[in-house]
Amino acid sequence: MKIPSPFIPLRVSTSGLEHTVEIVGRKYVFGADAMISSIVTQGKEILAGPMRIVSQEDGEAAIFDEAYPENESESFIQSRSDEEAVICGCKQTQRFIVDFCNTVHFDGNIDIDFKLMTKGHTVAQVFGMSGIKPLRYKLDYLWLEIPLKKELFTLYHMFPNSSMIADNGKVYTEHTTSTSGAIPRESVALPFRPLLWLGNEELGIGFFAENNRYWQNSDEKKAIEIIQKEKETVLRIRLLDSHPSSWKGDFEKGAGLYTPIDFHFGFHVTPVKPFPENPYLHRALHLDCGTKIKGNYMDYLSCENRFDLLKEKGVTTLILHEKWNKSQNWFSLSEYTANQLKYIVDECHKRDIKVMPYFGYELSAMSPVWSDIHDKVLTKYSNGRLDGGWWRVPFQRDYCVCYNSDYADYFVEGIKKIMDEYNIDGVYLDGSARPTFCSNTEHGCGWYDENGALHGSYSIKAIRRLFQKLHKVVKERGGHINVHTFAAVNFTALPYIDQNWFGENLQFDLMKGSSKDVDLDYFRAEYSGRNMGVPVEFIVYENRPLWQFENALAMSLLHGILPRPNHIGHPLEVMSKVWDIIEKFPVEKSEWMPYWKNNAKTSNPKIKVSYYKYTDVSGDASLLVFISNVSPEEISSVKVQLEEEISYIKDLTSNTTISELSFDIKGHDYKMLFIK
Numbered sequence: 001m002k003i004p005s006p007f008i009p010l011r012v013s014t015s016g017l018e019h020t021v022e023i024v025g026r027k028y029v030f031g032a033d034a035m036i037s038s039i040v041t042q043g044k045e046i047l048a049g050p051m052r053i054v055s056q057e058d059g060e061a062a063i064f065d066e067a068y069p070e071n072e073s074e075s076f077i078q079s080r081s082d083e084e085a086v087i088c089g090c091k092q093t094q095r096f097i098v099d100f101c102n103t104v105h106f107d108g109n110i111d112i113d114f115k116l117m118t119k120g121h122t123v124a125q126v127f128g129m130s131g132i133k134p135l136r137y138k139l140d141y142l143w144l145e146i147p148l149k150k151e152l153f154t155l156y157h158m159f160p161n162s163s164m165i166a167d168n169g170k171v172y173t174e175h176t177t178s179t180s181g182a183i184p185r186e187s188v189a190l191p192f193r194p195l196l197w198l199g200n201e202e203l204g205i206g207f208f209a210e211n212n213r214y215w216q217n218s219d220e221k222k223a224i225e226i227i228q229k230e231k232e233t234v235l236r237i238r239l240l241d242s243h244p245s246s247w248k249g250d251f252e253k254g255a256g257l258y259t260p261i262d263f264h265f266g267f268h269v270t271p272v273k274p275f276p277e278n279p280y281l282h283r284a285l286h287l288d289c290g291t292k293i294k295g296n297y298m299d300y301l302s303c304e305n306r307f308d309l310l311k312e313k314g315v316t317t318l319i320l321h322e323k324w325n326k327s328q329n330w331f332s333l334s335e336y337t338a339n340q341l342k343y344i345v346d347e348c349h350k351r352d353i354k355v356m357p358y359f360g361y362e363l364s365a366m367s368p369v370w371s372d373i374h375d376k377v378l379t380k381y382s383n384g385r386l387d388g389g390w391w392r393v394p395f396q397r398d399y400c401v402c403y404n405s406d407y408a409d410y411f412v413e414g415i416k417k418i419m420d421e422y423n424i425d426g427v428y429l430d431g432s433a434r435p436t437f438c439s440n441t442e443h444g445c446g447w448y449d450e451n452g453a454l455h456g457s458y459s460i461k462a463i464r465r466l467f468q469k470l471h472k473v474v475k476e477r478g479g480h481i482n483v484h485t486f487a488a489v490n491f492t493a494l495p496y497i498d499q500n501w502f503g504e505n506l507q508f509d510l511m512k513g514s515s516k517d518v519d520l521d522y523f524r525a526e527y528s529g530r531n532m533g534v535p536v537e538f539i540v541y542e543n544r545p546l547w548q549f550e551n552a553l554a555m556s557l558l559h560g561i562l563p564r565p566n567h568i569g570h571p572l573e574v575m576s577k578v579w580d581i582i583e584k585f586p587v588e589k590s591e592w593m594p595y596w597k598n599n600a601k602t603s604n605p606k607i608k609v610s611y612y613k614y615t616d617v618s619g620d621a622s623l624l625v626f627i628s629n630v631s632p633e634e635i636s637s638v639k640v641q642l643e644e645e646i647s648y649i650k651d652l653t654s655n656t657t658i659s660e661l662s663f664d665i666k667g668h669d670y671k672m673l674f675i676k
Contacts, residue, residue, distance in 0.1 A: 002472075003106050004084060004472065004496075006274055007107055007273070007495070008024060008531055009106065009203070010023065010081075010085050012077065012080050012085045016267045017032035017073040017075070018030065018032065019075060019077060021085050023106065023110075023506070024108075025041060025042065025273070025533075026039070026040060026108050026269050027039070028104060030089070032066070032073040032074055032075055033064075033075060033408035034087050034089020035050055035051045035052070035091075036051045036089055036267075036303070037050035037052075037091070038050075038361070039205065039314075041203045041269050041271070042271070044152065044203065045149070045153055046147055046148060046203065047146070047148060047149065048132065048147040048150070049232070050147065051147075051168065052145050052147070052611050053143070053173070054142075054143045054144075054236075057093060057095050057139055058138040058294075058454065059140065061096075062096070063091050063094070064091045064093055065091075065163060067091065068246050073089075074090050074091070075087060075089030075090075076089070078101070079245055082106065083106050086102070086104075087100075087101075087102045089102075092119060093596065094134075094135065094144070095118065095119055095137050095139075096117065096118060096139065097116075097117050097118070098115065098118065099113075099114075099117070100112065102344055106267060107272060107273070108495070108497035109266065109464070110266050110267045110268070110270060111124065112264070112266050113262060114169060114239075114262065114264070115256070115260050115261070115263075116142065116240075118137050118284070119255065119260050120255045121130055134252060135253025137247075137252070137255075137258060138244065139243050139255075141238075141240055141241050142239050142240040143237060144239060145237075146235040146236075148205070148234070148235060149232065149233075150230075152200055152232045153183060153198050154182060154183055154197070155198070155200075155201070155521065155531075156197065156198050157180040157197075157525050157526055158180075158190065158195065158196050159178075159488040159489070159490070160193070160194075160453070160487075160488070161433075162174055162178070163178070163188045164184065164188040165189050165222065166186045166187065167186055167188070168186060170186070171469065172188065176505055176509055177506065179487045179522075179526065179543075180521075180522045181240075181519065181521040181522045182409045182521035182525075183233070184226075185228060187197075187226065187227045187228050188224070188225070189225045190221070191222075191223050192212040192224065193206075194208060194211075195208050195212060195233070195435070195458075195490060195492075197489065197491055199270060200234070200528065200531065201531050202531055203270060203271065204531055204532075205268075206268045206491040206492070208267070208268065208491075209234065210264065210280075210457045211457040211458065212264070213240075213245070214246075215240070215241075216239075216244060216245060217241050218242060218508055219429040219542055224237060224238065224523065225415070237263060237265070239263055245450060266492075268491045268492050270494075270495045271533025271534075272491060272532060273534075274535050275529065275535070277587075277588040278587045279561070280535075281326045281535055282317040282480075283316040283318055283576075284315070284482075284564055284565075285310060285315045286318070286319040287568070288321040289321045289339060289566045289572075290542070291489045291542065293348075296323070297320060297344060298340040299338065302347075306568060307347045307348065307350075307353075308596035309353075311351040313572050313573070314576050315572070316352070316353060316373050317353065317354045317425070318348055318356070318357075319357075319428045319482070320355065320356070321357045321358050322358045322360065322392065322430070323604075323615075324358060325357070325358070326342065327366045328360070328362060328364040328366070328396065328398050329362055329398070330364060330366075330367040331413075331414025331417060332368065332416075339421070342422055345422055345424060352478070354425035354426070355424050355425055356426045356480065357418075357427065359427050359428070359429055359432070360429065360430035360431055360432065361400055361401060361416075361431035361432050362388055362390060362398035362399055362401060363377065363378060363398065363401055363407070365396055365397050365399075366394070367395040373406070376405060376406060376441065377410075378400065378402065378403050379401065379436045380438060380439055381437075381439055381456065381457060381634045382446070382453075385452050387399065387437075388400035401436075401488070401542075402436050402443060402459055403459050404444060404445050404461075405442075405444075405462075406443070408466045408469070412466065412473055415470065417474045420429040424497075425478070425479055425480060426479035426481060428482045428483075429472075429481065429482070429483045431486065432463070432467075432483060432485060433458055433483050433493045433497065434488045434490065435460050437456045438456050438457060438458075441454070445457050447461065462493075463490065463493050464496075476528050478619075480499070481497050482498060482499045482500075482501060484500070484502070484539070485504045485506070486504050486505055486559070487504075489502075489526060489532060494533060500529070500537070501537070502526060502527055502536055502537075504539050504541075507539065510545075511542075511546065512545075513548045513632075515632055517606060517630050517631045518630040518631075520630060523555065523558075524559065527561060528560060528561065529560070530628070534659050535561070537562055538555070539569070540552040540563045540566065542571070549563065549575075550669065552667035553574065553575075553668075554629065554669050555628065555630070556628075557626035557670055557672070558626055558628040558670075560592055560594060563575070578672070582624070585622075586614050587612055589614055590612040590624070591609075591614075591615075593613055594610040595608040595610045598643070600640060600641065601641040602638065602639065603640075604638060605636070607640070607665065609627050610625075610626050611624060611626060611642075612624040620676070623642070623673070623674070625642075625672070626672060626673075627640060627665070627670060627673065628665075629666065629667060629669050632667040634667050635664070635665050636664045637660065637662065637663075637664065638663055638664065639661065641661070642661070644675075648675065649673060649675050650674040651672075652665075652674055
């Protein structure tokens with residue numbers, strides 16, 4: 001396997017009882033028992049101590065035997081290569097054994113197989129040469145705890161959305177933006193979540209598990225805890241809150257009666273790869289998303305010299321939404337679709353504009369292969385109902401696929417074929433990184449509990465494999481992978497994504513004219529991109545005058561991202577000017593100083609300031625400053641004070657020179673300034 005840029009072969013070393021694995025931007029240390037004892041990312045140690053197992057056996061706290069002989073470890077390197085290292089180890093108490101198998105991938109992903117079993121008897125005991133102390137093999141609970149440095153962990157993201165319950169009984173109710181935000185100051189609990197990330201604006205750690213098979217929680221709303229201690233924040237994974245239900249029979253005979261239990265989960269430390277020096281990767285127009293056009297794209301773009309208009313406004317990438325393809329998401333194109341795509345690509349390439357068409361997470365009933373494959377590849381709930389069913393024109397219904405099926409190969413090979421035949425420049429993927437909850441046993445999803453009830457799983461590993469394969473295909477052809485996901489940051493797939501497009505869930509509130517201030521904690525956790533390692537663009541659905549493109553621009557600029565225009569008219573006019581402003585400033589050679597990091601002061605706390613700071617060889621500094629009102633109300637006579645000494649100010653929004661940092665700002669509006 002060829003390791004894709006920016007990753008390099010794994011470096012694995014052993015010192016004493018520890019094994020160290022180094023990945024681009026990160027370093028993991030595994031202790032004598034093969035549990036993770038240290039994680040360094042962005043040059044910072046993020047663990048407050050080694051990961052640990054907390055358990056109780058027959059009413060007593062479990063004590064693990066950690067008296068390792070000198071230079072002899074219970075962990076070992078099972079195998080190593082440029083692509084992955086497998087590190088195994090074990091721990092034991094008086095009654096039980098835990099075996100670990102950690103697979104560390106070159107992109108930083110860690111898959112963990114965690115096996116629990118009874119200790120059993122030695123050969124001497126079996127043959128009666130050594131006495132056997134009577135034991136009751138009763139396990140009261142078993143938890144995994146990850147102690148994190150408290151000062152580094154202020155933000156969270158979870159998928160799917162959920163409420164949280166605090167120790168004091170307070171309920172953090174589920175709402176539109178509760179997927180991400182500030183970690184509560186008190187300890188909280190939440191249900192099993194397949195994706196949970198904790199971190200800050202620069203780094204973090206993500207926990208993932210495809211299902212909660214064999215988990216045993218006394219309260220399903222408290223399967224995972226975030227525990228606030230004086231000097232550490234502890235992520236507690238409550239694997240077992242009681243004696244395993246599958247371990248039946250006399251506790252004293254458990255050594256022979258009870259079979260091993262295995263749990264599967266993992267971690268991915270962020271950022272998953274180095275963040276680009278210039279995160280504004282392209283000047284993209286997304287045609288026909290939110291703001292719909294009549295007719296087909298070929299006729300629309302040919303009318304009124306719109307291809308030339310795209311070039312004039314500085315567009316470098318045209319993203320075609322779902323309507324470009326008659327049979328949504330299928331890869332064998334109709335005659336009309338093929339002619340339309342070829343024409344649009346040819347016209348755009350004449351003007352040095354790249355083209356990226358839409359592909360998504362659904363299979364259409366209009367597809368010629370529907371009857372042959374739909375039972376095998378679609379997502380199903382445990383009651384047999386299909387997921388999705390989007391209606392669109394030409395009249396058809398589209399249902400969600402599961403990438404843990406043969407559809408993943410259709411997907412990759414189909415995109416490869418279209419890139420080769422039509423010379424497209426990459427793909428825009430809708431929802432493909434969002435884990436589906438699937439119980440379709442025909443392709444291996446779903447599992448049965450002891451009572452025969454069917455449960456589903458989230459296709460996290462299958463999606464990761466899909467993006468690995470897709471990345472290879474697209475990058476070999478010089479293409480770009482742009483992904484939209486609804487309220488889900490799948491950090492396990494991010495190493496193979498060039499750019500994310502987030503924010504659709506916010507539009508439900510914003511389009512109605514929200515009277516609330518923008519939730520900045522939510523924005524920093526989910527939309528800044530730097531803490532994950534992948535740039536972000538913001539999705540905007542206008543509903544003028546309640547919510548306008550300029551309002552979204554105000555919030556985006558503040559977080560170092562941009563909104564993506566979705567119409568050739570007004571939004572593109574606005575973005576064309578902003579693109580020009582940003583392109584003229586040496587962003588790639590500048591330091592990003594966001595409002596949570598700089599020392600700028602404002603006369604009103606709802607006015608926030610972020611900026612890029614460029615220092616030339618003579619030591620003179622220039623600033624590209626973004627000032628935003630995060631509230632919906634106009635604020636008059638705003639005064640801003642920067643820590644730098646100012647000699648020149650130009651208001652780039654009005655193209656005028658001003659003498660001081662004092663002005664009025666409308667609700668959810670912004671200023672762009674150039675300052676010497």
